[in-house]
Amino acid sequence: MNSEALIRHSATDGGRSESRHAEPEFVPSASDRGPIADRHPGPGPALVAATHGDAAPAEDVDSRMSTAGGILVDRAGLWDAEALGDVAAATFPLACPPDLAAADIEAFIAEALSGDRFGEYLTDPRRIVLKAADDSGIVGYTMLVTGDPVEPVVAHAVSVRPALELNKMYVLPGHHGGEVGGALMRAAIDTAHETGCAALWLGVNQENLRAQRFYGKHGFRIVGTRAFTVGAVRCRDYVMQRTL
Numbered sequence: 001m002n003s004e005a006l007i008r009h010s011a012t013d014g015g016r017s018e019s020r021h022a023e024p025e026f027v028p029s030a031s032d033r034g035p036i037a038d039r040h041p042g043p044g045p046a047l048v049a050a051t052h053g054d055a056a057p058a059e060d061v062d063s064r065m066s067t068a069g070g071i072l073v074d075r076a077g078l079w080d081a082e083a084l085g086d087v088a089a090a091t092f093p094l095a096c097p098p099d100l101a102a103a104d105i106e107a108f109i110a111e112a113l114s115g116d117r118f119g120e121y122l123t124d125p126r127r128i129v130l131k132a133a134d135d136s137g138i139v140g141y142t143m144l145v146t147g148d149p150v151e152p153v154v155a156h157a158v159s160v161r162p163a164l165e166l167n168k169m170y171v172l173p174g175h176h177g178g179e180v181g182g183a184l185m186r187a188a189i190d191t192a193h194e195t196g197c198a199a200l201w202l203g204v205n206q207e208n209l210r211a212q213r214f215y216g217k218h219g220f221r222i223v224g225t226r227a228f229t230v231g232a233v234r235c236r237d238y239v240m241q242r243t244l
């Protein structure tokens with residue numbers, strides 16, 4: 001498979017409304033991190049082998065393109081790191097419970113969603129970051145993580161293997177209820193198929209009803225619960241799974 005292959009998808013979906021809820025995020029351990037300059041900063045998307053069970057490597061993802069609705073979903077590259085950090089900082093607060101302190105949200109953004117951190121995600125062979133863009137730039141993104149669930153409670157809840165984690169799913173507020181979320185979700189599902197996975201799983205804050213509704217529309221069902229820390233606060237997530 002061409003290592004410069006791109007994932008490109010189009011959009012068609014519906015929905016609306018705003019609220020503040022929390023979401024599961026993969027916070028890499030110290031061993032996950034390293035200087036960006038030491039990692040793949042090449043001219044094309046960082047398509048590198050995944051390291052999960054029986055699933056195919058991430059570089060085997062198909063190449064497709066569509067621009068319906070003016071939204072293009074494509075694999076993000078290292079050059080997108082700062083823009084993804086900006087979108088993440090603008091959208092993560094929307095996923096947080098209304099009573100979560102701003103300081104905790106800001107701490108999480110600084111720790112897990114900076115441009116530097118996205119640079120690490122984008123050069124991590126276990127991760128696939130998909131961006132949705134229109135003429136204005138990136139308007140949403142999702143991050144997929146290969147490999148078996150690490151947390152025992154999640155490993156117990158997720159019943160199908162190999163499973164791909166839908167680690168992040170964020171759309172700028174002006175595009176909620178439009179085509180972007182659905183296009184990203186379809187790209188994530190296609191990527192799961194293409195990497196040989198039999199299921200997608202995710203964590204979502206138990207108060208994030210909009211996201212739960214969105215995931216439910218796309219075939220996810222609650223299979224368990226877990227704790228997820230934002231700043232100094234342990235939030236409660238549902239674990240959801242979608243078999244493919």
Ligand SMILES: CC(C)(COP(=O)(O)OP(=O)(O)OC[C@H]1O[C@@H](n2cnc3c(N)ncnc32)[C@H](O)[C@@H]1OP(=O)(O)O)[C@@H](O)C(=O)NCCC(=O)NCCS
Nearest residue numbers: 014015016017023094095170171176177181209210211213
């Ligand atoms: C989650 C997200 C990607 C979904 O994209 P979207 O464009 O809003 O999704 P949709 O509009 O297709 O679906 C949302 C559904 O929730 C419904 N909804 C909106 N607000 C709601 C609320 N407060 N309670 C329950 N349902 C709600 C919508 O009506 C829609 O359902 P419908 O299509 O049956 O009418 C987007 O809302 C987002 O980025 N939110 C902020 C970040 C976030 O929470 N990310 C998920 C973290 S796990």
